[in-house]
Amino acid sequence: MANLEALYQEVILDHNRKPRNFREIEHADRRIEGRNPLCGDEITVWLKLDGDRVADVSFKGQGCAISKSSASLMTAAVKGKTRDETRELFERFHQMITGKMAEADREKMGSLAALGGVSKFPIRVKCASLSWHALKAALDGGGQEVSTEHVGPPQTEGA
Amino acid sequence: MKPRIGGSTSRETMPRSMRAQAQTKSRRDDFPLLVVHPNLHYLDSAATSQKPAVVLDAIRRYYEHDNANPHRGAYDLSARATQRYAESRERVARFLGVADENTLIFTRGTTEALNLVATAWGRTNVQRDDEILVTGMEHHANFVPWQQLALANGAKLRICGLTDDGRIDLARFQSFLGAKTKVVAFNHVSNALGTINPVREIAALVRERAASAVIVIDGAQSAPHLRVRVDELGVDFFAFSGHKMLGPMGIGGLVGRRELLETMPPYQMGGDMIEFVGDDRTTWNVLPHKFEAGTPNVADAVGLAAACDYLDGIGMDVVRAHELELLDPMMAKLSAGSGVRIYGPRDLTLRSGVVSFTVEGIHPHDLSTVLDQDGVCIRAGHHCAQPLMRRMNVPATARASVYVYNTDADVDALIRGVDRAKEMFGT
Numbered sequence: 001m002a003n004l005e006a007l008y009q010e011v012i013l014d015h016n017r018k019p020r021n022f023r024e025i026e027h028a029d030r031r032i033e034g035r036n037p038l039c040g041d042e043i044t045v046w047l048k049l050d051g052d053r054v055a056d057v058s059f060k061g062q063g064c065a066i067s068k069s070s071a072s073l074m075t076a077a078v079k080g081k082t083r084d085e086t087r088e089l090f091e092r093f094h095q096m097i098t099g100k101m102a103e104a105d106r107e108k109m110g111s112l113a114a115l116g117g118v119s120k121f122p123i124r125v126k127c128a129s130l131s132w133h134a135l136k137a138a139l140d141g142g143g144q145e146v147s148t149e150h151v152g153p154p155q156t157e158g159a
Numbered sequence: 160m161k162p163r164i165g166g167s168t169s170r171e172t173m174p175r176s177m178r179a180q181a182q183t184k185s186r187r188d189d190f191p192l193l194v195v196h197p198n199l200h201y202l203d204s205a206a207t208s209q210k211p212a213v214v215l216d217a218i219r220r221y222y223e224h225d226n227a228n229p230h231r232g233a234y235d236l237s238a239r240a241t242q243r244y245a246e247s248r249e250r251v252a253r254f255l256g257v258a259d260e261n262t263l264i265f266t267r268g269t270t271e272a273l274n275l276v277a278t279a280w281g282r283t284n285v286q287r288d289d290e291i292l293v294t295g296m297e298h299h300a301n302f303v304p305w306q307q308l309a310l311a312n313g314a315k316l317r318i319c320g321l322t323d324d325g326r327i328d329l330a331r332f333q334s335f336l337g338a339k340t341k342v343v344a345f346n347h348v349s350n351a352l353g354t355i356n357p358v359r360e361i362a363a364l365v366r367e368r369a370a371s372a373v374i375v376i377d378g379a380q381s382a383p384h385l386r387v388r389v390d391e392l393g394v395d396f397f398a399f400s401g402h403k404m405l406g407p408m409g410i411g412g413l414v415g416r417r418e419l420l421e422t423m424p425p426y427q428m429g430g431d432m433i434e435f436v437g438d439d440r441t442t443w444n445v446l447p448h449k450f451e452a453g454t455p456n457v458a459d460a461v462g463l464a465a466a467c468d469y470l471d472g473i474g475m476d477v478v479r480a481h482e483l484e485l486l487d488p489m490m491a492k493l494s495a496g497s498g499v500r501i502y503g504p505r506d507l508t509l510r511s512g513v514v515s516f517t518v519e520g521i522h523p524h525d526l527s528t529v530l531d532q533d534g535v536c537i538r539a540g541h542h543c544a545q546p547l548m549r550r551m552n553v554p555a556t557a558r559a560s561v562y563v564y565n566t567d568a569d570v571d572a573l574i575r576g577v578d579r580a581k582e583m584f585g586t
Contacts, residue, residue: 003532004528004529004532007528008525008529008583008584013583013584013585016584017585038540039524039539039540039541039555040540040541040545040548040554040555041554041555042554062554063522063554064522064523064524064525065521065522065525065584066524066525068522121528124524124528127524
């Protein structure tokens with residue numbers, strides 16, 4: 001019960017209902033689709049760079065509360081950051097949601113800390129990281145689909 | 160002291176509903192996993208069923224008493240293993256209404272059975288510009304093999320649309336049939352919608368309008384839940400899985416028409432499936448061995464036969480009636496709540512024990528996570544039926560499915576959980 005409430009914090013529910021930066025960027029430098037082949041979630045991330053910095057980032061798509069709120073929080077967190085800072089933030093975010101970060105360090109994650117509860121739900125790690133994988137691929141110059149299939153414990157869908 | 164006949168504790172004197180509950184309660188006790196987890200509400204039997212103790216015992220007994228490589232050793236133990244395997248085939252064939260048990264090929268499950276047909280029959284017989292007809296409600300296992308066969312052989316894949324309530328649109332289906340139709344493949348019961356398709360009626364249509372087509376049925380969701388007589392369906396191939404019908408994972412089968420199986424090339428090559436191996440040519444063993452290369456999965460075949468005994472012990476008509484008794488209140492209670500949409504036919508006679516639904520404002524994965532906290536196991540996602548999801552215009556649904564061990568308590572737990580999720584997500 002406590003775990004469930006830690007997962008679906010008010011911040012998460014709020015970003016799920018009213019996702020931020022839920023729009024297209026007209027003259028984006030990169031547009032990339034992230035897809036979770038196991039559950040059908042699809043997300044598109046738009047990225048506009050100003051030199052080495054993220055000038056604007058947005059997303060659209062459909063998914064669960066975790067993937068939607070994570071994408072929303074991500075767009076707010078990385079705006080203005082350099083590529084390296086963004087990659088480094090993803091690294092730490094990933095450590096947090098996979099339970100590899102000390103509780104005390106979560107506080108340094110700012111608003112992203114709201115997703116810390118995911119660490120108690122390993123099968124939801126792929127939901128929380130879908131948009132980040134898309135963003136990272138966009139930063140790395142990719143324009144192809146990215147997949148989160150390798151994230152988290154193996155999970156395949158039977159009938 | 161002699162027990163009093165017709166005493167007040169006897170089941171016969173209980174009201175009907177109580178009696179049904181008592182029967183299910185004792186049936187739940189037949190399943191070790193459900194005994195070990197008394198608070199579990201397992202509503203995902205369409206994905207895989209739990210296993211009764213008699214199945215687990217049969218597998219163990221085989222390994223303890225009869226295990227050897229069948230069809231090989233000239234010693235008594237190997238002969239016994241061979242015997243157990245043959246008996247199991249005969250038992251499963253009888254369960255499915257198949258008179259000629261040697262037309263039942265054991266496979267790993269439905270997926271392998273369908274791939275066997277698409278490869279061994281399909282690659283040889285489907286020509287350029289031929290047509291393969293499937294429906295918009297197929298599981299990927301009965302869709303992708305045909306799509307890839309069409310691509311490989313230059314044939315055309317036709318996908319028949321559905322009615323708004325998730326049935327095959329028979330008028331459209333009919334219009335797809337013709338001289339070019341070489342394969343007609345569809346499921347007996349939809350895993351995502353629960354729709355029971357009128358196989359015999361459709362098979363008759365195919366024979367009338369597409370005489371050169373083979374009819375392939377995905378029976379993964381029908382064999383466990385309906386009284387299926389494969390010989391009476393009028394089809395050419397019928398695929399099924401053991402693990403969805405109380406049997407172990409890794410065993411299932413393909414029933415095929417003898418003339419077709421005999422003329423088809425083998426699917427896999429190796430031991431057991433040969434008659435004579437020369438340096439430059441090989442001749443094939445007789446049915447069913449021609450399609451069972453390598454050491455067979457004897458233990459799981461024995462387990463599947465035990466599952467057939469268990470199901471026949473209940474009676475497949477009773478299994479079906481029990482599922483309807485749960486399905487009716489489940490659908491009524493779900494629909495009574497706000498924002499719930501149920502997919503598939505409303506008419507219960509057209510539906511197996513599967514309820515696919517969405518709750519407005521709550522993604523099925525979130526719903527599943529909330530339910531899981533109360534021990535309610537449902538499936539959330541695309542159910543390996545992405546073409547169907549596109550047609551219904553939903554990315555995912557939640558799916559609850561029932562079987563012999565489910566009770567009213569499972570249905571009530573589901574409803575409570577859905578209400579709690581609504582409260583939590585403020586919908």
